Amino acid sequence: MMNYSSRPPDEPGAPEAPAPAAPPPAPAVRAEDLTVVRGPRTVLHALDFTVPRGRITGLLGPSGCGKSTLMRAIVGTQAKVTGTLDVLGRPAGHPTLRTRIGYVTQAPSVFDDLTVRQNLDYFAAILDPGRPAAERRHENVTRAIGDVDLTTHADALAGNLSGGQRSRVSLAVALLGGPELLVLDEPTVGLDPVLRRDLWHLFHSIAADRGATLLVSSHVMDEAERCHRLLLMREGRILADDTPDALRTRTDSETVEAAFLRLVDEAIAADRTKERTR
Amino acid sequence: MTPTAATADRAPAPLRQAPPRAVNISRTTATAARVLRQLGHDPRTIAMMILIPCVMLFLLRYVFDGSPRTFDNIGASLLGIFPLITMFLVTSIATLRERTSGTLERLLAMPLGKGDLIAGYALAFGTLAIVQSALATGLALWALGLDVTGSPWLLLLVALLDALLGTALGLFVSAFAASEFQAVQFMPAVIFPQLLLCGLFTPRDKMHPVLEAVSDVLPMSYAVDGMNEVLRHTDMTAVFVRDALIVAGCAVLVLALGAATLRRRTP
Numbered sequence: 001m002m003n004y005s006s007r008p009p010d011e012p013g014a015p016e017a018p019a020p021a022a023p024p025p026a027p028a029v030r031a032e033d034l035t036v037v038r039g040p041r042t043v044l045h046a047l048d049f050t051v052p053r054g055r056i057t058g059l060l061g062p063s064g065c066g067k068s069t070l071m072r073a074i075v076g077t078q079a080k081v082t083g084t085l086d087v088l089g090r091p092a093g094h095p096t097l098r099t100r101i102g103y104v105t106q107a108p109s110v111f112d113d114l115t116v117r118q119n120l121d122y123f124a125a126i127l128d129p130g131r132p133a134a135e136r137r138h139e140n141v142t143r144a145i146g147d148v149d150l151t152t153h154a155d156a157l158a159g160n161l162s163g164g165q166r167s168r169v170s171l172a173v174a175l176l177g178g179p180e181l182l183v184l185d186e187p188t189v190g191l192d193p194v195l196r197r198d199l200w201h202l203f204h205s206i207a208a209d210r211g212a213t214l215l216v217s218s219h220v221m222d223e224a225e226r227c228h229r230l231l232l233m234r235e236g237r238i239l240a241d242d243t244p245d246a247l248r249t250r251t252d253s254e255t256v257e258a259a260f261l262r263l264v265d266e267a268i269a270a271d272r273t274k275e276r277t278r
Numbered sequence: 279m280t281p282t283a284a285t286a287d288r289a290p291a292p293l294r295q296a297p298p299r300a301v302n303i304s305r306t307t308a309t310a311a312r313v314l315r316q317l318g319h320d321p322r323t324i325a326m327m328i329l330i331p332c333v334m335l336f337l338l339r340y341v342f343d344g345s346p347r348t349f350d351n352i353g354a355s356l357l358g359i360f361p362l363i364t365m366f367l368v369t370s371i372a373t374l375r376e377r378t379s380g381t382l383e384r385l386l387a388m389p390l391g392k393g394d395l396i397a398g399y400a401l402a403f404g405t406l407a408i409v410q411s412a413l414a415t416g417l418a419l420w421a422l423g424l425d426v427t428g429s430p431w432l433l434l435l436v437a438l439l440d441a442l443l444g445t446a447l448g449l450f451v452s453a454f455a456a457s458e459f460q461a462v463q464f465m466p467a468v469i470f471p472q473l474l475l476c477g478l479f480t481p482r483d484k485m486h487p488v489l490e491a492v493s494d495v496l497p498m499s500y501a502v503d504g505m506n507e508v509l510r511h512t513d514m515t516a517v518f519v520r521d522a523l524i525v526a527g528c529a530v531l532v533l534a535l536g537a538a539t540l541r542r543r544t545p
Binding site: 081 | 305309316320
């Protein structure tokens with residue numbers, strides 16, 4: 001994390017002035033009529049949205065609203081996805097996307113019986129195989145460990161680390177290949193405030209310096225302020241797709257949290273009216 | 279309307295890539311090295327895998343102290359059965375952990391082929407099986423006086439094929455186990471019937487005809503038959519070749535079934 005101190009530390013990852021001068025490039029993710037069914041339940045209902053390139057998009061909503069399912073659909077690990085879902089110009093799940101997307105699941109998915117470095121060495125060998133790439137892999141692994149500030153723990157078994165440290169190992173794996181799109185499912189859960197701030201610094205520098213697109217889910221609303229754009233979800237539908245500022249202005253609220261609650265109340269009221277008129 | 283179908287006509291035609299090969303050597307060896315490294319952090323498991331067959335053979339030798347002929351029969355069969363059972367147990371738990379820890383989903387979201395993963399597991403546990411079988415066979419032949427007519431290399435070959443079969447079965451059943459408790463129960467369910475019917479306790483042709491017919495379609499029967507061929511004949515007999523091929527064929531078939539249980543997209 002310390003490698004990316006381009007941003008002054010007193011400005012905790014505040015989004016930079018939006019709207020790049022050039023015409024916006026094709027979105028990183030484009031969904032039309034995206035529906036996902038899990039078992040008997042429809043989890044996502046005909047979603048339409050885009051995720052702009054090179055920006056941090058926050059995916060916010062109460063737990064169980066379909067955030068993780070949406071992320072799995074984008075990464076291509078979710079079955080029973082219908083509608084259109086284009087990711088980096090290809091249909092989601094396309095084999096060529098597998099090296100271009102970094103994905104961090106909610107529960108850290110690393111090998112507990114390997115050290116931090118061994119974990120990363122293995123995933124690096126899958127992303128960039130072969131003996132000629134050995135040196136590049138070594139550099140990437142060292143950089144990823146530095147990115148998540150685990151250099152001093154590189155030789156510790158992942159299973160012996162704290163929960164927050166293990167989730168950072170999982171994040172380091174996703175950073176390995178220099179992905180164009182990072183899909184992070186609740187990456188800051190259970191982390192202390194200092195680490196959370198540092199991670200958001202890292203996310204911003206990844207977006208700014210490497211031009212990567214980030215889609216970050218959270219149910220902590222104060223993190224929403226750190227995103228360039230927000231997708232607010234509730235019960236498998238998208239309530240709002242806007243910048244934090246525009247959301248606050250539109251709903252006449254002080255914070256994104258207040259804005260979200262107001263939108264939820266409106267949605268509930270709308271549901272009730274629909275039921276009554278039925 | 280699936281995402282692929284919906285976008286196929288609009289998106290610029292994706293560059294036709296060379297069809298990915300079934301197995302990528304680098305990724306397979308990396309996977310095998312990773313599995314062995316994981317075991318390397320667990321020396322107790324390795325010690326148990328290597329030592330328990332030796333201790334059992336040692337025990338068996340003195341259980342049948344008065345009838346060395348029985349020890350020859352059972353000992354040779356067990357040299358084939360041990361690797362099958364240990365590799366079955368270790369693989370079913372290891373792949374179950376891979377499935378439940380999320381690392382399998384992560385790997386399949388990466389450019390890892392299912393064949394790479396399965397071949398990696400087979401390579402890692404095959405290597406362990408070679409060590410295990412070499413020690414057990416060496417102990418049985420030279421320290422415990424197991425009397426084998428044929429070449430010890432053939433014993434080792436059958437043991438290796440059995441280990442591969444155990445790996446394949448373990449990988450396959452792990453798809454049907456939701457927890458370690460269930461995975462362990464598959465051992466009596468899948469292995470014990472084969473153990474009873476493979477001819478270890480009674481020659482297969484002396485069983486009830488129905489059971490004999492069942493034993494004809496169970497792969498462990500051929501593993502034990504193959505071991506007995508080596509026990510009695512100096513040369514590689516046609517029956518031995520047939521048995522070895524059947525065990526190898528079953529292993530490959532079950533590995534393919536196991537690959538089919540690895541899904542990139544899950545509900």
